[in-house]
Amino acid sequence: xxxxxxxxxxxxxxxxxxxxxxxxxxxxxxxxxxxxxxxxxxxxxxxxxxxxxxxxxxxxxxxxxxxxxxxxxxxxxxxxxxxxxxxxxxxxxxxxxxxxxxxxxxxxxxxxxxxxxxxxxxxxxxxxxxxxxxxxxxxxxxxxxxxxxxxxxxxxxxxxxx
Numbered sequence: 590x591x592x593x594x595x596x597x598x599x600x601x602x603x604x605x606x607x608x609x610x611x612x613x614x615x616x617x618x619x620x621x622x623x624x625x626x627x628x629x630x631x632x633x634x635x636x637x638x639x640x641x642x643x644x645x646x647x648x649x650x651x652x653x654x655x656x657x658x659x660x661x662x663x664x665x666x667x668x669x670x671x672x673x674x675x676x677x678x679x680x681x682x683x684x685x686x687x688x689x690x691x692x693x694x695x696x697x698x699x700x701x702x703x704x705x706x707x708x709x710x711x712x713x714x715x716x717x718x719x720x721x722x723x724x725x726x727x728x729x730x731x732x733x734x735x736x737x738x739x740x741x742x743x744x745x746x747x748x749x750x751x
Contacts, residue, residue: 604628606636608677612652612663613670615745617700621655622663626678638678643671643729643740669698671729671740679731679738692719695750696732696741704741706734719751 605625612620627637642650649662696704708730710722722730729740 611672615669622652644727669745674737677738697748699745699747706732
């Protein structure tokens with residue numbers, strides 16, 4: 590590749606912000622990785638949140654393994670959960686006409702793992718029930734747990750206790 594091609598390619602690369610995470614796959618395998626979130630997204634003109642990263646239009650996300658440093662693409666449908674620290678960039682679902690809802694919930698996954706935590710959401714007045722939140726189109730929901738935030742793929746939830 591010539592230096593002209595190299596500098597041209599650099600123009601099209603997005604600035605990224607690394608986020609440490611643990612991926613729990615549907616087959617039970619776990620992997621410590623680094624996720625790569627954009628520093629600016631449209632239309633918000635703000636740093637990309639994990640909500641946007643996991644619930645966007647792409648089906649495969651880029652990650653870098655903490656074990657061997659190799660980069661890979663992971664199919665979002667294969668992810669059961671994504672665990673991140675307390676400092677993870679979580680999108681508040683804000684709207685000028687909304688009020689916050691906080692629910693303490695217990696989730697039983699299809700593999701019998703039970704998660705307990707806080708589900709914080711900002712929903713419009715006509716959609717404030719917990720069931721409304723679980724029936725939104727977003728596939729991954731953030732659950733604040735004791736040691737951070739777990740993004741749960743709704744496809745793998747068996748039950749939710751309110």
